[in-house]
Amino acid sequence: MTMISTNLQTVRNRIDAACLAAGRASGSVQLLAVSKTLGPETVAQAFAAGQTAFGENYIAEAVHKIQALAALPIEWHCIGPIQSNKTRLVAEHFAWAQSVDRFKIAQRLSEQRLTHLPPLNVCLQVNVDAGANKSGVTPDELQTLAHAVAALPNLKLRGLMCIPEPAPDFAAACAVFAKAQALLVALNRSGLSLDTLSMGMSADLEAAIHAGSTLVRVGTAIFGGRAPSPAGA
Numbered sequence: 001m002t003m004i005s006t007n008l009q010t011v012r013n014r015i016d017a018a019c020l021a022a023g024r025a026s027g028s029v030q031l032l033a034v035s036k037t038l039g040p041e042t043v044a045q046a047f048a049a050g051q052t053a054f055g056e057n058y059i060a061e062a063v064h065k066i067q068a069l070a071a072l073p074i075e076w077h078c079i080g081p082i083q084s085n086k087t088r089l090v091a092e093h094f095a096w097a098q099s100v101d102r103f104k105i106a107q108r109l110s111e112q113r114l115t116h117l118p119p120l121n122v123c124l125q126v127n128v129d130a131g132a133n134k135s136g137v138t139p140d141e142l143q144t145l146a147h148a149v150a151a152l153p154n155l156k157l158r159g160l161m162c163i164p165e166p167a168p169d170f171a172a173a174c175a176v177f178a179k180a181q182a183l184l185v186a187l188n189r190s191g192l193s194l195d196t197l198s199m200g201m202s203a204d205l206e207a208a209i210h211a212g213s214t215l216v217r218v219g220t221a222i223f224g225g226r227a228p229s230p231a232g233a
């Protein structure tokens with residue numbers, strides 16, 4: 001077995017154990033492998049080990065990778081900041097955009113989605129711990145944004161994504177993730193039907209699963225350390 005396949009198995013075991021501990025069905029949490037800064041050959045290795053969903057932060061870098069791996073049935077998720085001038089690339093190349101936090105971006109993604117593709121799956125990034133200088137819609141503005149985005153024709157609003165600051169311990173991490181879960185429940189009570197709560201990374205996926213995560217985004221625990229971000233990304 002390669003190191004990547006061993007690591008993937010370890011992460012899948014952690015997810016299963018966390019589901020068991022939380023009294024949740026194993027299989028209720030999807031694993032997204034975060035492959036930012038890694039080359040297409042590394043993604044191909046993880047794919048060969050059974051991983052089919054990959055998350056990317058840097059859009060231009062991701063598009064090269066997506067094109068290089070076009071022969072593989074990979075589900076690509078955009079999880080990094082989306083500027084207006086990058087919406088077309090996201091709309092044309094990705095299955096999911098998890099990091100939408102403004103109506104203007106959602107509107108452009110809907111307008112630019114290619115008509116032969118299924119609707120772009122969207123999560124709204126929410127700033128649950130009010131981290132300074134962080135992207136994400138505030139909890140106060142979420143309800144209005146969610147209903148506006150849900151009405152756009154070529155998008156399918158699936159849920160919420162959050163990236164809280166690292167918490168000092170398990171209980172504190174659970175408390176922050178529980179805020180995101182409560183926001184999702186409130187949106188569903190207000191008439192939406194959202195099924196995705198994207199939260200939890202290498203260091204805190206157990207707490208996220210405890211609090212109701214349905215999709216964990218894991219990079220380092222699968223691929224090891226990363227090279228620095230590409231310049232200009």
Ligand SMILES: *Cc1c(COP(=O)(O)O)cnc(C)c1O
Binds near residue numbers: 057220
């Ligand atoms: C890099 C990144 C991850 C993965 O983080 P690890 O700590 O390497 O698991 C998850 N989500 C987002 C948005 C990221 O940028």
